[in-house]
Amino acid sequence: MKGISFNLESPISLVGLLFSCCLTFFLVGCEQDLIGEGDYDPKELTVTVPEGITTVMMGLEGVEPIKPMIKFRGETVDINSDKFSFLWTSLHDQDTLTDNPVLTYQNLVTQDTTLISYMLTVKEKSTGLSAKTTGSIFITTPTKEGWMLLGEKAGTSTVSMLTYRPEGYKKFIDIGAELGINLPLAGKPVSIAALGTEQSFTDGKYQFIGIVTDQEVKIARALDLMVNQAASQFVTTTLAPTPTTPILLETSGASTFIAHKGNDANRFDLRALISFKQYAIRYLNSYTPTALANPRFTGPKSTFTIPENSSKPPELTRLIFNEDAGVFVSSAPTAASNTNFVLPLPISLNGFKVVTIGTKRGATQDDITALLHNPATQESYLLQFLSNKIVKRFVPVPYIHVEDMLTSKFVEIDHDANYFIYTKGADIMGYDYNAGITVNLLNVGSEEISYIKLTQYIPQTSKVVGRADLYSQLLKKLVVCTYDPANPNTSGIFRLFSIPLGNQQLVKEVEETGFPKLVSATFSTIP
Numbered sequence: 001m002k003g004i005s006f007n008l009e010s011p012i013s014l015v016g017l018l019f020s021c022c023l024t025f026f027l028v029g030c031e032q033d034l035i036g037e038g039d040y041d042p043k044e045l046t047v048t049v050p051e052g053i054t055t056v057m058m059g060l061e062g063v064e065p066i067k068p069m070i071k072f073r074g075e076t077v078d079i080n081s082d083k084f085s086f087l088w089t090s091l092h093d094q095d096t097l098t099d100n101p102v103l104t105y106q107n108l109v110t111q112d113t114t115l116i117s118y119m120l121t122v123k124e125k126s127t128g129l130s131a132k133t134t135g136s137i138f139i140t141t142p143t144k145e146g147w148m149l150l151g152e153k154a155g156t157s158t159v160s161m162l163t164y165r166p167e168g169y170k171k172f173i174d175i176g177a178e179l180g181i182n183l184p185l186a187g188k189p190v191s192i193a194a195l196g197t198e199q200s201f202t203d204g205k206y207q208f209i210g211i212v213t214d215q216e217v218k219i220a221r222a223l224d225l226m227v228n229q230a231a232s233q234f235v236t237t238t239l240a241p242t243p244t245t246p247i248l249l250e251t252s253g254a255s256t257f258i259a260h261k262g263n264d265a266n267r268f269d270l271r272a273l274i275s276f277k278q279y280a281i282r283y284l285n286s287y288t289p290t291a292l293a294n295p296r297f298t299g300p301k302s303t304f305t306i307p308e309n310s311s312k313p314p315e316l317t318r319l320i321f322n323e324d325a326g327v328f329v330s331s332a333p334t335a336a337s338n339t340n341f342v343l344p345l346p347i348s349l350n351g352f353k354v355v356t357i358g359t360k361r362g363a364t365q366d367d368i369t370a371l372l373h374n375p376a377t378q379e380s381y382l383l384q385f386l387s388n389k390i391v392k393r394f395v396p397v398p399y400i401h402v403e404d405m406l407t408s409k410f411v412e413i414d415h416d417a418n419y420f421i422y423t424k425g426a427d428i429m430g431y432d433y434n435a436g437i438t439v440n441l442l443n444v445g446s447e448e449i450s451y452i453k454l455t456q457y458i459p460q461t462s463k464v465v466g467r468a469d470l471y472s473q474l475l476k477k478l479v480v481c482t483y484d485p486a487n488p489n490t491s492g493i494f495r496l497f498s499i500p501l502g503n504q505q506l507v508k509e510v511e512e513t514g515f516p517k518l519v520s521a522t523f524s525t526i527p
Contacts, residue, residue, distance in 0.1 A: 044073045047122045049135040058141050065102040085123045092116035113139045150192035153489045153516035157185035157213050181225050187215030191520040193249040195257040197527045198274035204527045210249040222524040231273040253315035263298040284331045298323040301354040305366045305387045326350035358413035382433050412454040417499045439503045447482035481518035488517040
């Protein structure tokens with residue numbers, strides 16, 4: 001075995017030996033400095049926090065704190081030991097959250113309700129050894145994200161909530177009693193809808209909800225259901241809801257929404273209402289939509305289509321059917337005038353009405369499907385066209401398949417399974433407009449159907465990573481609400497169904513009970 005030998009009689013060897021000894025001593029001293037007092041290895045102190053994203057729902061009692069796990073020399077350490085110091089820091093705004101061993105929701109009240117990252121630094125006081133780790137928290141509120149449900153209890157309007165959580169919905173039947181939210185509503189319930197944000201897409205922080213009764217319209221932010229009184233008063237005064245003229249609201253982009261009342265369709269801008277205090281209305285069913293005295297045509301149905309300007313946040317153009325002239329009209333969000341949207345059809349649409357109309361968003365062109373009916377001649381047509389005016393199909397639909405849709409309170413369109421979905425007594429029916437057949441999708445037995453809805457998520461209206469894909473999947477489900485007429489105050493049931501292909505029965509995915517009779521539902525998304 002070969003080794004290293006030194007000739008101690010050589011001056012050079014003596015110098016080399018002395019240098020080697022000094023170098024060894026220096027390195028050992030450095031190692032001891034790095035280890036610290038007590039010869040501890042920094043790797044012997046470790047700290048971990050829960051993996052993945054922790055959801056913290058603000059304003060609820062009993063929210064579990066975030067607890068770290070500390071190991072020192074392989075042994076788990078009591079986090080309440082006074083031998084360690086703690087520092088929790090928000091990487092969202094660099095604020096110190098707390099110096100306590102655990103992170104509670106009270107430490108997060110200054111943070112935005114969004115997805116944030118944090119850093120925890122733990123230090124062993126006697127040695128100065130420290131360890132760091134990071135984690136993620138999704139800060140939300142019970143009303144910020146999920147299904148908002150408008151119901152009727154003892155002749156009054158109520159709001160319930162199914163808060164979205166990855167592990168399942170959390171139910172709040174009475175938001176006043178359970179969450180302490182004061183939301184007085186005058187009159188009987190009509191509709192509820194998520195409307196958009198108070199700013200453009202890149203700046204908007206809050207989703208706003210429109211709640212309509214037969215006496216008023218309330219505009220409230222979803223975060224805490226705080227009502228914007230000025231905006232609510234303007235919309236209520238403008239639309240003047242009554243028991244005989246119900247109002248239906250629908251989002252139409254990042255910060256605009258549509259109000260349908262009778263034969264009128266009206267556009268409101270949330271940015272103007274909430275942020276700029278500019279109160280105005282555009283009449284979609286008018287060729288000069290800002291001229292109040294201009295005659296308005298009969299236009300009770302509309303749908304959204306491509307943005308006015310693709311480089312801007314998605315404020316969507318509306319297509320509204322002018323029943324007086326038998327033509328579609330295009331109404332862009334900021335255009336000074338509306339224009340006819342002329343389709344190359346083999347017959348005139350004079351005398352026809354829209355039974356239902358809906359849009360499937362596409363990458364470059366939208367796919368629009370409508371069912372048209374002429375009450376004088378009993379003719380009905382399926383019309384499918386693209387937003388560039390290319391007609392895909394225009395075919396007659398036998399009256400036997402349309403008759404029940406004409407008397408149904410609800411007619412929805414499933415663009416994936418190719419159904420017109422409607423109610424007939426205790427049955428939910430589907431007309432497969434590709435196969436030309438009507439099928440029974442669901443029977444609810446002795447229950448009475450109070451509401452059905454297919455809600456389509458408008459892409460690009462959520463900035464939270466992963467939420468757009470989540471919402472697109474969640475909102476493909478059919479909402480079905482039922483109740484027992486003998487006990488309407490507590491028998492309301494909310495169900496979500498997926499709609500399989502091939503004319504199969506609906507598949508139940510969610511069922512929640514104990515609500516009052518539910519008359520409307522909307523999903524509040526996070527901007």
